[in-house]
Amino acid sequence: MPRILLLASLLLVSSAAVADEDAIKLKAGPGHDQVLQNCAVCHSLDYVRMNATFMTPQVWDAEVQKMIKAYGAPIEAGDAKIITDYLATQYGVPAPAPAPAKAGN
Numbered sequence: 001m002p003r004i005l006l007l008a009s010l011l012l013v014s015s016a017a018v019a020d021e022d023a024i025k026l027k028a029g030p031g032h033d034q035v036l037q038n039c040a041v042c043h044s045l046d047y048v049r050m051n052a053t054f055m056t057p058q059v060w061d062a063e064v065q066k067m068i069k070a071y072g073a074p075i076e077a078g079d080a081k082i083i084t085d086y087l088a089t090q091y092g093v094p095a096p097a098p099a100p101a102k103a104g105n
C-alpha cells in the first residue's frame with residue numbers, strides 16, 4: 001500500500017476510537033475544573049460524554065446524587081451544584097417533551 005494511504009487510514013482509525021484517557025477532554029466552562037477533580041477519581045470522564053445524548057438537567061442532578069449517595073463520591077454540596085450545572089449546560093439535553101406513546105401501534 002502506498003505510504004500516504006496507510007497513514008491516512010491509521011489516522012482515521014485512531015480518531016474513531018479514542019481510548020486514551022489523556023485524549024478525553026471535556027468542554028471548557030464554569031465547573032469544568034470541579035468535574036475534572038471530582039468525577040475522574042473512580043472511572044473515565046468518558047462516562048460524561050457517553051451519557052450526554054439523553055441527560056436532562058434533572059437526570060444529571062440525580063446522576064450526581066447517585067455518585068455521592070450510592071457510590072460514596074466525596075463531593076461537597078457546593079461543588080455538586082456547580083458540577084450539575086456544568087453537566088446540564090455542556091452535556092445535557094433540554095427537559096423532555098412528553099414521551100411518544102409506544103404501546104398499540
Ligand code: HEC
Nearest residue numbers: 038039041042043047048051063064067071072073074083
Ligand atoms: C466514588 C467513585 C465515583 C465517583 C467519584 C464518581 N463516580 Fe460515576 N460511577 C461510579 C460507579 C461505581 C459507577 C457504575 C459502575 C460503572 O459503570 O463503572 C458510575 C457510573 C457513572 C455513570 C454511568 C451511568 C450510571 O449511572 O451507571 C456516569 C454518567 C457517571 N458515573 C458520572 C459521574 C460524574 C458526573 C461524577 C462526578 C460528579 C462521578 N460519576 C463520580 C463511581 C463514581
